[in-house]
Amino acid sequence: MTRDEGTYKAQSEHAAKTETRHEGTYRAQAERAAGKGAPEHRHNRQRTKMVAPPNDYLVPERDALLTPVLECRHLGIDFGGLKAVEDLNLMVGKTEIAGLIGPNGAGKTTVFNLLTKVYQPTRGTILLDGQDTAGMDTARVSREGIARTFQNIRLFDSLTVEDNVKIGLHNQVECGMWSGIFRAPRYWLSEQEFHRRALELLDVFNMADNADDIAGSLPYGAQRRLEIVRALATNPKLLLLDEPAAGMNPVETEELMDNIVKIRDDFQIAVLLIEHDMDLVMGICEGIVVLNFGKVIAKGTPEEIQANPQVVEAYLGKQE
Amino acid sequence: MDKIRNMSRESRSNFITYGMVIIAYAIMQALASMHAISSSMTGLLVPITAYICMAISLNLVVGVSGELSLGHAGFMSVGAFTGVVAASALAGAIESTMLRLLLSIVIAGVAAAVAGILIGIPVMRLRGDYLAIVTLAFGEIIKNLLNNLYVGLDARGLHFSMTDTASLGMDGGKVLVNGPQGAVGFPMISTFTAGFLLVMFTLIVVQNLINSRSGRAIKAVRDNRIAAESVGIDTTKYRLMAFVVSAALAGMAGALYAQNYTAIVPKKFDFNTSILILVFVVLGGMGNIRGGIISAALLTILPEKLRFIGDYRMLMYAIVLILVMLFSNNAQVRMQIEALRHRISHRVDDQLDAQAAKGGDAR
Secondary structure, eight states, X not given: OOHHHHHHHHHHHHHHHXXXXXXXHHHXXXXXXXXXXXXXXXXXXXXXXXXXXXXXXXXXXXXXXXXXXXXXXXXXXXXXXXXXXXXXXXXXXXXXXXXXXXXXXXXHHHHHHHHXXXXXXXXXXXXXXXXXXXXXXXXXXXXXXXXXXXXXXXXOTTSBHHHXXXXXXXXXXXXXXXXXXXXXXXXXXXXXXXXXXXXXXHHHTTOGGGTTSBGGGSOHHHHXXXXXXXXXXXXXXXXXXXXXXXXXXXXXXXXXHHHHHHHHHHHOOEEEEEOSOHHHHHHHOSEEEEEETTEEEEEEOHHHHHXXXXXXXXXXXXXX | OHHHHHSOHHHHHHHHHHHHHHHHHHHHHHHHHTTOSOHHHHHHHHHHHHHHHHHHHHHIIIIIXXXXXXXXXXXXXXXXXXXXXHHHHHTTTOOOHHHHHHHHHHHHHHHHHHHHHHHHHHHTTOOHHHHHHXXXXXXXXXXXXXXXXXXXXXXXXXXXESSOSGGGOOSSSEEEEEGGGOEXXXXXXXXXXXXXHHHHHHHHXXXXXXXXXXXXXXXXXXXOHHHHXXXXXXXXXXXXXXXHHHHHHHHHHHHHHHTTSSEEOGGGGSHHHHHHHHHHHHHHOTXXXXXXXXXXXXXXXXXXXXXXXXGGHHHHHHHHHHHHHHHHTOHHHHHHHHHHHHHHHHHHHHHHXXXXXXXXXXX
């Protein structure tokens, strides 16, 4: 879908919504138009003023004409009576580094779980690179191009660092069960490919020397980095990082910031990250969305967010 | 030598396992040819190989895929009865017993794989304790189905019935499987060499599978299902793959096992047998193929060797089990073993280094 079509669709949807809201007025107009009212009115109908509906999508200028990698429309999920996320509208540009912040319990990780289909949304649509992800499961969404890391690290603890990355490469290199069992030529070729690409990816974070270590025995910071490498291995269009700097010291965080930018530049992908470390968020995020009680309370550049009184209130409480 | 050094840790460990099995076979074969082992031991050789295959295949589900399956003997019995029927049906067509055994084992493997798929589809919707309970139930269901199965062979071919022998509608011929009385009067065609080859085959299939793309996916699902899904792995597919491959290998072992006797009853493959195989796996260490092989062999021999203490032998058997469990879970013993292993592997590395250096000098 081209960008123009997208906008058009959004507009027509908006129009449809307005119609239901003002049904009465429209019906009266329609009846008049159909000639039920006085016939002379048909020729001098009121000229409708057409406007672009308000939308608060923000993307970097360089991505404005490209299909956005992610578009959420009116996304929401209820847990029983609790609306954990409500009416979330969000757009992430093709090569944007976006931030999703908010106080504890605001629903940030829930948004990630909605995007990766760990939860099925109660309302709304998620478009991944223009494609609706309705009805897909987690594995399918990953194949379509969303990769993620977890707030509480989820590595394959008993396997080596290299195997962890190879599992990330699972859908990138083909080798069926029979080729594996009977060591067909296909197997040896694919294993070479697995090995080469795994080391290449580990090199991004200078972890190639740790390739043979057991993942569960790595220090905390290295485990976080390995999770990012594993996510990158799935060849994503959008990388979701859930608190990537948690548990890292300032030096490591500094390095991580450089690496996230480097990943975006080298792989030309979008990154959406949840983070409490404001130095990191304000340092590398281009667009920021602030969530509180499941609702978006602010969107904008780091400068705009810092100056936003609502955001300050959400984090620090109302000033007396 | 360089080749050995460049081998990954896994393949080096695999070759040690192959070597161990081959050497054990050679020793037993040599002893048997010199008539140095008792006749009761000779009779145990084929069951030992069959149980080793069962332990290796169950390890794929319990150790590698991380699911507790309590119905493994069910697949063994599917293989056993299919193997016996297939071998009898092929008796006219194929002269060579070795070829007939091979074919019956292959057919048994396919039949058990089909059973594995049929059972696996509902079972793979469950996890953990629920999966264990349902596999237990399916093991019992298979046993009861076989208790009611009647198969006959006459000039027109095979006849099946689930009621009695009369309803088979045979003219002459022979009843192969007779309900609860099981299969009787078939030839003993299993040999120790065939058993050894099946162990090698099972080993190769399982170890190659573990160290391939599919095997990594199976281990990923075991270690962290949510993370595995998040990198695009179809978790049901890979859990089912481990389950079905394991079932097929168990079926093959069943065909080998059954044809070491002249009669076999469905009751032989009940819950106790499933637990026995699980004990082999747990005792050898879940996921540890070599450990499973050793414990399967030792625990099959142990009750025979304990026969001299008469009624107390099952008591002794239980005590030995408990002691091994206690010791292998003791932190201190574990550390000692770990240190010993470390020292040995370093010594091997040093030797390889020395040899490499020597090779360099010679040039």
